[in-house]
Amino acid sequence: MERPNRETTVLILINSKNGSTVRLATEIAAGVEKEHVRAVIKKVPTIDAKDAELFKEIPVATIDELPGYDGIAFGSPIHFGNMSADMRHFLDQGIKIWVDQSLAGVPATVFMAGGSGLGRESAILSFWNNLASQGMTLVTTGNIGAAAAGARALNGNTPFGITTIAGREPKNTLSEAEVDIAREQGAALARAARALSSERPHAKKSASVPAPPKRRTIDTSALGLPKAPKPVGNYRAAVRSGNLVFINQIALKDGKVLHPGVIGKDVSLEQAKEATKQTMQNVLAVLADALDGDLNRVERCVQLTGIFNTPSGFAEHAQVMNAASDYVVEVLGDAGPHARGTLGAASLPLNSAVEIQAIFEVR
Ligand SMILES: Cc1cc2nc3c(=O)[nH]c(=O)nc-3n(C[C@H](O)[C@H](O)[C@H](O)COP(=O)(O)O)c2cc1C
Known part of the structure; x- marks a missing residue:
């Protein structure tokens, strides 16, 4: 079957x-x-x-x-x-x-x-x-x-x-x-x-990937999201175009990069997942700021692209990216499932192990 x-x-x-x-x-x-x-x-x-x-x-x-x-x-x-x-x-x-x-x-x-x-x-x-x-x-x-x-x-x-x-x-x-x-x-x-x-x-x-939880009212302030990182150049943390919001983040935590380096060399898979979840939390923090602190205005997460600092031959991108996908579904319920891409890069800003590019539809 x-x-x-x-x-x-x-x-x-x-x-x-x-x-x-x-x-x-x-x-x-x-x-x-x-x-x-x-x-x-x-x-x-x-x-x-x-x-x-x-x-x-x-x-x-x-x-x-x-x-x-x-x-x-x-x-x-x-x-x-x-x-x-x-x-x-x-x-x-x-x-x-x-x-x-x-x-x-x-x-x-x-x-x-x-x-x-x-x-x-x-x-x-x-x-x-x-x-x-x-x-x-x-x-x-x-x-x-x-x-x-x-x-x-x-x-x-x-x-x-x-x-x-x-x-x-x-x-x-x-x-x-x-x-x-x-x-x-x-x-x-x-x-x-x-x-x-x-x-x-x-x-x-049966369905292997469990159905996402039904959408419920999100108490954004109770999510424990980090403070949204500020842009450090001539760009914006989030740009809204029509009903879409575009955001890019790396694994900054309290002003420093969490678990910096090359995954599989300086950074273990578990650490890479932690860095990925942190990056996704940063994305949602920026999104919450863009929506006046109310994630209930998210219609859906449209796409996530995970870019990982990896050596050639690395093949575990999907496993690491699940840390971001699972988190966004946990927070947004059935508005969380998204299209997804992952790729490896030879280096990332501030030696971060991960960068996430995210697109959300909002109201
Ligand atoms: C009511 C009760 C009965 C227990 N019986 C046993 C037992 O028969 N054998 C054993 O090795 N430990 C026993 N323990 C100890 C627990 O299994 C142990 O604390 C274990 O670490 C609990 O797992 P957890 O850390 O995930 O809670 C018992 C503890 C309680 C509270």
Whole structure:
């Protein structure tokens, strides 16, 4: 069943209280993207309303969107040898999906964060009961952990999926071995997602890139946008012509360039994504200024062109540019999706790693 023009997309669905699961999710995403598959990190809603304040930058998933992905990595804290109650509560809303078999054959993998690490393997196995009930295809880690970690301490390695053992106090970092294994697990899921995406019996029902959220009233002042950078020559930060506004920005943050240099040499992919998001925030800050501080006047984002400071042979432009595209959709909802171009350049102003040229239709 061919689904042309669809970008294979993997959801990384998490719950976290102290951040260890979030850290693992970031590494799983890096592994997914290494395989040129799109990774989207979302969290489940929380039962306790005050927990909704945690990791606010991560969007909340709905149960109905799960069949829209080509693969799903589930990440949860270990709570008494099981997944967390928040994750369980979310998955228990999957009755309609189960009846429709709309997750049948979708690749799934599980990663978990523990304190002592006690019960971690059985926690993954009990998580699998739920995924097997949905007919998902389980992606395991087998021996890739030992291979990825080499002679280093294996930490949270299991043949079922990576775990991290945070210890008594929530720690700030994963071990090197945990990072490597998580990336390998993400890559394995991405390969399965790509291979199986056109084979699923229910594939027609799904759409890989989730529908953008419906347009809602934007509280522009609550977005935390940076101060719009001022022009430093004989030009304007934004020009309006008819209903179109044209803006160009680089990765300036507080008067300095964030993560300057050549991507893949001086700047890692993760840093390049941060610089790209910062650049997009600058674009929206300039746009907000041009619209008297009210982004509700944006009809739509028409086109984004991402220019990246790259060596020859660099091919990950799309992955890096997703940081801008995802952000603009997050802010503008269904007015956010845009046409897009990306290209590499041998140098950019102030040694910025990225420049974005943007066109918006406004009223
Ligand atoms: C109710 C509860 C039960 C827990 N049970 C376990 C357990 O069985 N095994 C374990 O290794 N850690 C256990 N922990 C510790 C958490 O798994 C640990 O704090 C982990 O880092 C949480 O992930 P997070 O940082 O993403 O929130 C438990 C924590 C709580 C609050």
